[in-house]
Amino acid sequence: MKNIAVISWDPLAGRFYGKQVKDLFGDQVSVQVYSVRDGSVNQLPRRRYDLYMTSTDAFESGNDLRQYLPLDAEITEIELTFLWDVVRRLQKLPAGSRVLFVNLSDKMSREAVSRLNQLGVNQLQFDLYHPGCPEPDMALYDYVITPSEQRYVPEGAKEIIDIGQRVCTSATMTEAALKLGLEDLLETPRFHHYQEIVATNTYSFDRLFNRSRRLESQFDILMDILDEGLVGVNEKGEVFACNKKLEQITQVSNSLALHRRASDVYPFIPFKQCLKSKEAIPAKVVRAGGTNLTVTVAPVLRGGVCLGAFATVQRFSDAEQRQNELRSQLSPKGYRAKYTFENVIGDSPAIRRTIEILKKMAATSLPVLLIGETGTGKELFAHAVHNASPRAQGPFVAINCAAMPENLLESELFGYEDGAFTGARRGGKPGLFEFAHQGTLFLDEVEGMSPALQCKLLRVLQEHEIMPVGGNRIIRVDVRIVAATNEDLEQRVEEGSFRRDLYYRLNTLPALIPPLRQREGDLLLLIEHFRKKSGVEFTLSPELKQMLLAHQWRGNIRELRNVVEYFSYTGSQVITPEDLPPTFHYLPAGSTNGRLSPKVSVSAAVPASSPEPVSPPPQLSEEQWMVLQLIHQAARQGRPAGRDSLLTAARQMNRPLSQQQVRRLMSELAQLGYLRIERGRGGSHLTEQGLQLLSAHVADDQL
Known part of the structure; x- marks a missing residue:
């Protein structure tokens, strides 16, 4: 048995062609139908079919077709015609009648009418109509003729003549039989009958006629759309x-x-x-x-x-205007910002301050650096900054720099020329910088860039020029950069893994996205928002509500959304601690921020107001004790405790430390659970465990 794949633009037409082939070839073939319109052509299996039969309207060019088929695939183009009964029926219509011909597309309508004219139906005045055309005045038309596409016939038609789907020419069926090695079928009564009922001429003439007709139709369309x-x-x-x-x-x-x-x-x-x-x-x-x-x-x-x-x-x-218009056509691929500041859920002072700052930053064209823990909504704020900027009508292009290997990320950002590397698309490909021209490029997890790419990005920021991979031409681009990171870029600079000059370029307008634990009052608003999106009604028990309010939310809003979505599937009207996800581990807000605390099961969770007993004080170095005391003194005086303030205080105590020493000491204390390191102006704070440790180490008058 031979295997045939029928590929068409419309799935309904494809099934019709497939049935014709199956009826004519019988049990000697197996037929599978694929359509471009419904996307099923993307599911073509890797196994090779014996023959691929494609309709003329399925693809714009042979190159578009070839990307779905093996290089040495056997292909037959489906050429279409009408039954002689249809032709004779239309020839009987009064001469001079005005007819509206309705089909799926302009190309298909042109081909069908051209074919009818060549077959002798030339006494009618045809006008063409397809979905997307302006609504015609139906009072002008005596008849509406359609090949089984009555769903697209405008209202008000006087008389509709359904001429049925166009059928495959006998030349198409003959070619398919020859390519499949089924020549014996050509002598069967079925084939003889088929050749008698379809309106087609000799094989050679049909091929020449169809080629000429398609070229003429394509030329007319090309002239109109250029x-x-x-x-x-x-x-x-x-x-x-x-x-x-x-x-x-x-x-x-x-x-x-x-x-x-x-x-x-x-x-x-x-x-x-x-x-x-x-x-x-x-x-x-x-x-x-x-x-x-x-x-x-x-x-x-x-x-x-x-x-x-x-x-x-x-x-x-x-x-240049045309180039920008072409880029704007990429919006269906997602190159548009979807969110504004109105989409930010929350009314806490921290989030309102962040929105106020970012609105001012959005009005400029300078780079913005969004700093925040994972799950705080950095990408949402990037969308909002773009939509609040003068570039709001331009493209918004986003890419995660840590999600791709270096060579792939480079070609995605800067594009590549034809033949730049093995597997490169013929003709090359523009990069995301070109797509984002006169818009915004969002670089998420920018710390994931390699040093070589950091150097190229710096040049773009300085010169507003890019060079595609494997190219020798300079392309000017006008792109506003919004970058995001959940790491300490200053530390990456000190370690040498991030360029200092690029850091200061990106850090022109830094903005700290506050973590959920610092957004007092926003938690319940967010829970209600996610509950409404899930479409499920439930309430939280007082005990669970207090537990959620005291939780540290290390995954921030992303973690909260997952928990609320889990609630929507429990089926409970009142959610209690027993309904929490099995992977949820209660972590009070006063716990460490520098390391993961030992996990506590829900059933054994203790309220944040009941701290666990403090272990005997460990042996800390004098420098570690000094850092704990300085941070505590700053908190008592209402001052932030950052690295710079610690360096100054240490020098005043004649105990000078370096930046690297302070960073190491703070990291060690955070890992031990005594210190919570916060980004931004708030500085770092002692945890409840750190306060208890310091109380046990120094006298009360020193505290």
Whole structure:
């Protein structure tokens, strides 16, 4: 048994073609149908089919088709026609009748009507309609003809004639049989009957006719959709084709230009030079009608003979605008910011202050560095900054720098040229910097960049220029950078894993996103927000509410959302501590922030107001005791306790320390559970355990 894959644009049409093939070939074939429109073509298995049959409307070009098939795949193009019964029925309609032909697309409508004309249905006045066209005045039409696409027929039709799906030509079926090695089927009664009922001619004529018809249809469509002026001349320099865009640019009516010498109508286009030299004339700027135009001319050659030439014309000022418009078409791929500051849930002083600061930062074009723990919503704030900026109408492109290998990240950011590396897409690919032109590029986990990429990013920030991988051309870009990190970049700079100059470039406008434990009052608001999104009604027991309010939320909002979603699946109307997820481990807000505390099961969780007994004081170094005392004294005096203040205080005590020593001492104390290190102006604080340790070590008057 032979295996056949039928590939079409519309799934309904594909199933119809597949049934035709199965009915004609019988048990000798197995047929599977795939469609571009419903995405099932992406599920084509890796195993090779004996034959791939594709409809003419499925793909724009052969290259689009080839990406789904093996390199040596056997392919037959599905050419379509009508049954003779349909042709005879339409030939009986009154001559001069005005008909609206309805099909899935403009291309399919053109092909179908062209085929009917060639088969002798040429007494009717056809107008074309497909989804997306302006609604027609149905009172103008005597009939609506459609190949089983009545779902798209506009309301108000006087009479609808359903001519059924177009059928595969006998030439298509013959070619399929030959390629499958099933020549014997050609002599069966089924094949003879099929050849009699379908309106098709000889095999060679059908192929030539279909090719000519498709090219003519494609040329008409191309002329209409081009965003550049296009004009074609024959070997005598006479205009035989020009599109509407050219008419708009030159203000010369196409009806006046056709069949006249181009030198008389468009004297600024060097057609005569091109026809004489038989060589293309590259883009050049000319002046016409007080406007600068870019003109390119190319000859049409066959066997060394010049049959004519084509020229493209565009306004010089349109070049960059068109490039930006093309980039904006990437928005369906997600290159648009989805959130604003209105999407931020919370009313705590900490979050309101953060929003106030970021709104001011958004008004500039300077880089913004978002600093915050994992799960605090840094990407949401990046979206909001973009939407509050003057670049809000531009693209918003996001990428996680730590999620890709260095070589892949480089090609994603800067793009690559054709043949830059093995597996590179033919023709190259633009990078995210180009896609983000006149918009914002969000670099999440920017600390994950390699030193080499950090150097390239620094150059972009300084020069606003990029060079694609494997390229030798400079591309200017206008991109605003918003970066995010959940690590201490200053420490990474000291360690040598992050460039100091890049750090100060990104740190132009730093903003600290507060963790959930510092957003007093926001927790219950967020729980209610996530509950409404889940669509489930439940309440929290007082005991659980107190436990959640006292929890440290190391995963911040991401952790909270997961917990609330878990609540929605418990089926309980009142959620109690017993309904907490099995992976939830109660960690009071006063616990350490520098390391994971021993996990406590829910059933054994103790309230935050009942601290566990303090272990006997360990043997700490004099420097560690000094750091604990200085941080405690700063807290009592209402001052922040950062590294700089500790360095100053140590020098005043004649115990000078280096930046590296202070960082190491604080890290060690945090790992022991005595210190909670906070980013930002709040400084670091002693934990409950650290306070108890210090109380046991020094006298009360020293405290």
